[in-house]
Amino acid sequence: MAIKKRKLSPRQKMINLMYVVLMAMLALNVSSDVLKGFTLMDESLNKSTLNSSTQNAAIYSELEAAMQQNPEKTREWYQKAQQVRTISDSIYTFAEELKWKIVRDADGKDADINNISAKDNLESATHVMLAPGVGQGKALRTAINKYRNDILDMVDDSVKRQIIGNNLSTEVPRKASVLGKNWEEYMFENTPVAAAVTMLTKLQSDVRYAEGEVLHQLVANIDVKDVRVNQVQAYVIPSAQTVVRGSKFSAQIIMAAVDTTQRPDIYVGNTLLKSGDGRYETICNSTGDFTLRGYMVMRSGNGETIRREFEQPYTVVEPSATVSATLMNMLYAGYQNPISVSVPGVPANRINLSMTGGTLTKKGDGSYVAVPTTVGSDVVMTVTANNEGRMQEMGKFSFHVRKLPDPTAYIEFADDKGVKNRYKGGTPLSKAALLSTGGIGAAIDDGLLDISFRVTGFETVFFDNMGNAVPEVSQSGDFTPRQKELFRRLTRGKRFYISRVHAIGPDGIERTLPASMEVIVN
Numbered sequence: 001m002a003i004k005k006r007k008l009s010p011r012q013k014m015i016n017l018m019y020v021v022l023m024a025m026l027a028l029n030v031s032s033d034v035l036k037g038f039t040l041m042d043e044s045l046n047k048s049t050l051n052s053s054t055q056n057a058a059i060y061s062e063l064e065a066a067m068q069q070n071p072e073k074t075r076e077w078y079q080k081a082q083q084v085r086t087i088s089d090s091i092y093t094f095a096e097e098l099k100w101k102i103v104r105d106a107d108g109k110d111a112d113i114n115n116i117s118a119k120d121n122l123e124s125a126t127h128v129m130l131a132p133g134v135g136q137g138k139a140l141r142t143a144i145n146k147y148r149n150d151i152l153d154m155v156d157d158s159v160k161r162q163i164i165g166n167n168l169s170t171e172v173p174r175k176a177s178v179l180g181k182n183w184e185e186y187m188f189e190n191t192p193v194a195a196a197v198t199m200l201t202k203l204q205s206d207v208r209y210a211e212g213e214v215l216h217q218l219v220a221n222i223d224v225k226d227v228r229v230n231q232v233q234a235y236v237i238p239s240a241q242t243v244v245r246g247s248k249f250s251a252q253i254i255m256a257a258v259d260t261t262q263r264p265d266i267y268v269g270n271t272l273l274k275s276g277d278g279r280y281e282t283i284c285n286s287t288g289d290f291t292l293r294g295y296m297v298m299r300s301g302n303g304e305t306i307r308r309e310f311e312q313p314y315t316v317v318e319p320s321a322t323v324s325a326t327l328m329n330m331l332y333a334g335y336q337n338p339i340s341v342s343v344p345g346v347p348a349n350r351i352n353l354s355m356t357g358g359t360l361t362k363k364g365d366g367s368y369v370a371v372p373t374t375v376g377s378d379v380v381m382t383v384t385a386n387n388e389g390r391m392q393e394m395g396k397f398s399f400h401v402r403k404l405p406d407p408t409a410y411i412e413f414a415d416d417k418g419v420k421n422r423y424k425g426g427t428p429l430s431k432a433a434l435l436s437t438g439g440i441g442a443a444i445d446d447g448l449l450d451i452s453f454r455v456t457g458f459e460t461v462f463f464d465n466m467g468n469a470v471p472e473v474s475q476s477g478d479f480t481p482r483q484k485e486l487f488r489r490l491t492r493g494k495r496f497y498i499s500r501v502h503a504i505g506p507d508g509i510e511r512t513l514p515a516s517m518e519v520i521v522n
Helices: 008-027 032-069 073-109 124-130 136-151 158-167 172-179 183-187 193-220 223-227 433-438 482-488
Strands: 234-238 242-244 247-255 265-268 280-285 290-298 306-316 320-323 337-342 351-357 358-364 367-372 379-387 391-400 408-414 420-423 442-444 452-461 471-476 495-504 510-512 517-521
Touching: 008 223, 032 073, 032 193, 032 306, 073 136, 073 193, 124 136, 124 183, 124 193, 136 158, 136 183, 136 471, 158 193, 234 306, 247 290, 247 306, 337 351, 337 379, 351 358, 379 482, 408 433, 408 495, 408 517, 433 452, 433 482, 433 517, 452 482, 471 482, 482 495
Parallel strands: 242 306
Antiparallel strands: 234 247, 247 280, 265 290, 290 306, 320 337, 337 367, 351 379, 358 367, 379 391, 408 420, 408 442, 442 452, 452 471, 452 495, 495 510, 495 517
């Protein structure tokens, strides 16, 4: 059945147009390097997810073989494995469907998720995930929470529970909580398509990782002698499969069905790993794709030496960060410009921001106020993060500094309901409202900015019955007694003019407003 579209009012059309312009201005902050970084990270995550899926498929095959060989001992763990497969495939498929919806919303019905055109589109993720009534963000959050709880019920190891819980957490950082945002708004509101797809790909990678952890535990619960004695394999369990250059790659290297009374010898390359718990760590100083290779050696119960090879690919990426001016893609000299900063994968309380050419005040985690000093000069903001105990530079960003625009003069009055309004001329104003106000004000209130100025003087011009101009000057923002007396003499349809308004803004610059205000008495 065809849906009848409601005709938009001119006011709503203007609001929509302003929103489109604002989104376009915000999009200027998303550099091509950042978008490229998200693309590279998405490709890396897809590779890691494929590797995890392959390993998980191998475990499922082993469980099926064990079920056929010894169903009495295997049935309980086999059934739990099927439950894990069902809930994992369900949320994985849900995330995949959301990725396609976002990409098709941005690129059209012929979109290719592996070749996204509108990577910097800021509206598609917001529409798909947060649109009233049809947004999928809340459903995704609910699905993640249920999946996390179901998976953690099957994991006993406290360290693995913490890793899985952190990977699948839907809690928002403190800075977002202060602003009243929920998880889906924090993750997808005004998020570029490339970033939204990458975050959903990361979710899929975390799901396969959690699925694998549960499968390993289920396999460990089966009697090795009866089921796994001929299927001993080496596994590498990384804490993260994508790391930032300069940070640590950490992995747990284990052999399934190992005898608890002895630990295998682990060789990375041809070098014996001396870590007692099988943990391997190395500093990643260059970017690219790498593979951890080696082998494990242990003795079976009958004294036979067993050797198993292992390998684990991982990717090192460049540090990345985003800095955005909360109001627009420029800063105003002498004005307190709100600034927000974030680094993917780094908590807000571990991020620092510094600036040249002005002062910078921290207001909270990831929230700052910048006050540039010189009009026409660019300021440079540097983002650093505490990365495992040491400060690391995450990026530099330049912003152009301009002078605040001229404000608009207005007469503030209250309507019949006590609501304050700003009269800016051109339409009739009741005489009662005019007499109730004490003077004029000036401000920039264009829907994006709301900046008050202090009026230091102005002139009113009246015309007598002979058509002669009668000017009256006020040396402040208040009406003089003479001006108020002239107001009382005005009759319906009469008009006067307010001009030569002098105002000082928060930047300390005094200016004379070029425009005059025509006041028509009703």
